[in-house]
Amino acid sequence: MSFLLRVGAATDQGLVRGNNQDAFGLAPDRHLFIVADGMGGHRGGEVAARMAVETIEESYAAAGADELVHAMLVANRRIYDRAHEDPELRGMGTTAVVAALAPVDTGVDTGEGQATAERMQLLIANVGDSRAYLYRDGELIQLTEDHSVVADLVRQGRISAEEAEQHPQRNVVTRVLGVYEDIDVDLWPVDPLDGDRYVLCSDGLFNEVEQDTIGAVLRRLEGPDEAAEELVRLANAGGGRDNVTVVVIDVAAIDAKGGAGGAAPSSVALGAAGHRSGIEPDLAGFSTAAPARAAGAPVAPGEPASRHARSSRARTRITWRVVAFVAVLVAVLGGAYLTVVWYGTSAYHVAFAGDDVAIFKGRPGGLLWIEPELVEVTPLSRDQVPARWLAAVEAGHEQPSLADSRRFVANVARDAGLDERGRPITTTTTRPTTTGPTATTEPTATTPVEGSPVAPGGQP
Numbered sequence: 001m002s003f004l005l006r007v008g009a010a011t012d013q014g015l016v017r018g019n020n021q022d023a024f025g026l027a028p029d030r031h032l033f034i035v036a037d038g039m040g041g042h043r044g045g046e047v048a049a050r051m052a053v054e055t056i057e058e059s060y061a062a063a064g065a066d067e068l069v070h071a072m073l074v075a076n077r078r079i080y081d082r083a084h085e086d087p088e089l090r091g092m093g094t095t096a097v098v099a100a101l102a103p104v105d106t107g108v109d110t111g112e113g114q115a116t117a118e119r120m121q122l123l124i125a126n127v128g129d130s131r132a133y134l135y136r137d138g139e140l141i142q143l144t145e146d147h148s149v150v151a152d153l154v155r156q157g158r159i160s161a162e163e164a165e166q167h168p169q170r171n172v173v174t175r176v177l178g179v180y181e182d183i184d185v186d187l188w189p190v191d192p193l194d195g196d197r198y199v200l201c202s203d204g205l206f207n208e209v210e211q212d213t214i215g216a217v218l219r220r221l222e223g224p225d226e227a228a229e230e231l232v233r234l235a236n237a238g239g240g241r242d243n244v245t246v247v248v249i250d251v252a253a254i255d256a257k258g259g260a261g262g263a264a265p266s267s268v269a270l271g272a273a274g275h276r277s278g279i280e281p282d283l284a285g286f287s288t289a290a291p292a293r294a295a296g297a298p299v300a301p302g303e304p305a306s307r308h309a310r311s312s313r314a315r316t317r318i319t320w321r322v323v324a325f326v327a328v329l330v331a332v333l334g335g336a337y338l339t340v341v342w343y344g345t346s347a348y349h350v351a352f353a354g355d356d357v358a359i360f361k362g363r364p365g366g367l368l369w370i371e372p373e374l375v376e377v378t379p380l381s382r383d384q385v386p387a388r389w390l391a392a393v394e395a396g397h398e399q400p401s402l403a404d405s406r407r408f409v410a411n412v413a414r415d416a417g418l419d420e421r422g423r424p425i426t427t428t429t430t431r432p433t434t435t436g437p438t439a440t441t442e443p444t445a446t447t448p449v450e451g452s453p454v455a456p457g458g459q460p
């Protein structure tokens with residue numbers, strides 16, 4: 001099965017922000033499409049988003065999942081290094097959501113020796129809260145999971161999806177490119193079908209436009225460029241409080257006439273990528289002997305695939321010696337693994353999540369691959385923490401249990417003259433009422449801080 005892709009894109013700075021820190025990239029010659037949402041300082045967000053797009057485009061040569069993830073890791077490192085070289089760009093970061101049509105090994109024998117059949121998959125990779133959606137059979141499905149404080153809270157059942165939309169922390173992302181030295185990339189492979197429409201977007205779209213409305217636009221407007229432009233227009237009509245970027249990719253299947261087995265890419269002649277909209281290149285895929293949906297990954301979002309996709313399946317003769325060796329190895333590694341997991345997850349700590357004090361499960365800063373998990377955001381904010389506690393909370397103050405963590409937060413609050421809900425403790429002895437400063441629940445401008453979650457689009 002070969003595929004013809006048509007793509008349209010639009011971006012706008014919105015009605016409130018002073019500049020556009022979103023960026024997108026279209027590299028149709030390599031079937032590669034990117035949306036990035038930068039953050040940090042006046043210039044940092046713009047630089048970070050642009051660097052992400054350029055680096056991913058530069059590093060990815062259309063060879064599949066491993067390479068796509070690698071390209072994002074390269075972008076992460078490059079932005080990280082740049083942010084540490086240039087004080088003006090310190091703390092910058094960016095989300096990235098990427099779609100790439102790439103061949104995958106099906107493991108199906110073509111009957112001609114060692115070669116196995118290849119089929120095309122649409123690989124979606126993301127870091128942060130920019131999303132990929134699939135519109136198929138009249139239904140809009142969110143393919144990616146947001147790496148954000150509110151998404152964590154929704155996943156843990158602590159707040160509803162509706163509450164998340166109004167949550168003061170809704171802009172705080174927990175994973176971005178450029179802020180940490182290393183990063184996990186989520187990968188969501190999809191078997192494309194004829195008529196699929198894929199949408200990549202920054203949060204400026206879905207924070208302003210209901211999911212049903214996005215679906216209705218994709219149902220109504222046939223051209224990917226006009227759909228992208230209409231979605232950007234609706235985001236501005238809905239408030240336009242953030243930069244907004246939309247890329248729409250339409251998939252059409254073409255019957256391969258060459259028959260089975262001839263896995264050669266067709267040549268694609270195209271102009272430069274990065275136009276605002278309306279690129280409708282012929283992006284033929286590879287012909288393949290396998291049916292389009294053979295042994296495919298599920299379309300609906302489930303667990304992200306491993307960041308290191310398997311390459312090829314060598315057929316090995318397995319002897320009992322190998323089995324015994326593997327069993328011992330698994331036992332030893334399994335024991336070590338469980339010990340690390342136990343140690344990595346057996347504690348809690350209190351640290352900043354953006355500008356709020358929060359309780360995390362796990363060791364401060366994480367342990368190997370085990371990242372701390374946000375348990376709850378407390379009503380206490382950074383500016384309410386007394387100076388003598390700041391360094392401890394900044395570094396992550398470890399506690400043996402959740403109850404101990406809450407007690408610690410309550411103590412810090414009391415030290416600041418606040419009750420457990422972050423309100424000033426009023427005295428009822430002599431004066432009847434004290435009109436002290438009330439605790440603010442407004443989200444304060446969050447700048448990315450190393451070792452803590454960060455907020456996109458930090459400018460006021």
Ligand code: CA
Nearest residue numbers: 037204242457
């Ligand atoms: Ca944004």
